[in-house]
Amino acid sequence: EADIYQTPRYLVIGTGKKITLECSQTMGHDKMYWYQQDPGMELHLIHYSYGVNSTEKGDLSSESTVSRIRTEHFPLTLESARPSHTSQYLCASSEFFLAGEAFFGQGTRLTVV
Amino acid sequence: GENVEQHPSTLSVQEGDSAVIKCTYSDSASNYFPWYKQELGKGPQLIIDIRSNVGEKKDQRIAVTLNKTAKHFSLHITETQPEDSAVYFCAASSSSASKIIFGSGTRLSIRP
Numbered sequence: 001e002a003d004i005y006q007t008p009r010y011l012v013i014g015t016g017k018k019i020t021l022e023c024s025q026t027m028g029h030d031k032m033y034w035y036q037q038d039p040g041m042e043l044h045l046i047h048y049s050y051g052v053n054s055t056e057k058g059d060l061s062s063e064s065t066v067s068r069i070r071t072e073h074f075p076l077t078l079e080s081a082r083p084s085h086t087s088q089y090l091c092a093s094s095e096f097f098l099a100g101e102a103f104f105g106q107g108t109r110l111t112v113v
Numbered sequence: 114g115e116n117v118e119q120h121p122s123t124l125s126v127q128e129g130d131s132a133v134i135k136c137t138y139s140d141s142a143s144n145y146f147p148w149y150k151q152e153l154g155k156g157p158q159l160i161i162d163i164r165s166n167v168g169e170k171k172d173q174r175i176a177v178t179l180n181k182t183a184k185h186f187s188l189h190i191t192e193t194q195p196e197d198s199a200v201y202f203c204a205a206s207s208s209s210a211s212k213i214i215f216g217s218g219t220r221l222s223i224r225p
Contacts, residue, residue, distance in 0.1 A: 033212070040217040041200050043157075049214055056211070085214045090156050099145035099164075105158030 005025050006091050006105035011080055013112055019109045021076045030095065032074040032104070035087040037061060051076060057067030081112040117205050119216025123225040129225050132193055134219045136203035143205040143214075146179060146186045151218075152198040160190070160201075190221075198223045201211040 003023040013019055025032070034056075035043045045058030048067040057092040063085070064078050074093075078085055088109050094102040126132045130211075133156040138146075144165040146203045149157035163170045163177045163186065170177050179186040188199055 041151075041220065043202065043215045043218070045212060058212070092156070094213070099206045099210065100125070101147060101159045101162065102149075102204075102213055104149075104158065106154075107156050 001076050003093065004093055004103050004105045005097035006108050009106060010109045011111070015082055015109060017081050018080050019052055019081055021089055023074045023076070023105060025093045026072060027103065028071065030071065031093060033092045035090040035092065036062065036064060036077050037090055041108065043090070047076065068110070070088060083112045086110060086112050115214045117126065117203060117214045117216045119203050119219060121219060122217065123220045125222045125224060126193055128193055128195065130193055132190045132221055134188045134201055134203065135185060136216050137203040138186070139184070140207065141204065142207045142209065144207050147204050148177060148188050149202040149204065151202065157202055195223050195225050199222060
């Protein structure tokens, strides 16, 4: 079982609230990713990081922001949640120097009402 | 940019029959091709992978084939069982790539 954890698993929140989705891994991986998964199942990369103090925007434009202050931690923040942010958010990590397996967390199901 | 196309988007097979999912990739530098299975309420998990120096790899009922010349790779599941019902993603990446490129997913249903 992968050592990558996301909290919370489910979140229902009102419009305009600030939220932070947590992601932590204990594998020492340098690369970390955030994906947004729509009901049609496709995975959209919204942010990624090569390592500490590195963050990059992904292929899908997102109003969220990320930070990477520690190797093991890659939180995603929405300053002002909107109903259009309702989705499943998946965090993943992989080793930097190898093209290898990505390990996914269980995901956070976010609903903005 | 880099792209991975996956077909079909949905697949329904009779229990015991075989299922095949196909993907094509665009980046010639890709050298690693994993397949992920996502069950309901969970994140994707690796089920099998293949590197560019190999043409085929098998693990029990699951096999993957790679054609580097044509830039496509396929997942084969034989003797399908109800627990094979899930969403399957192919992906491609390289040692120098900054990210993993995923296909759009295939929802596989096994009919009893």
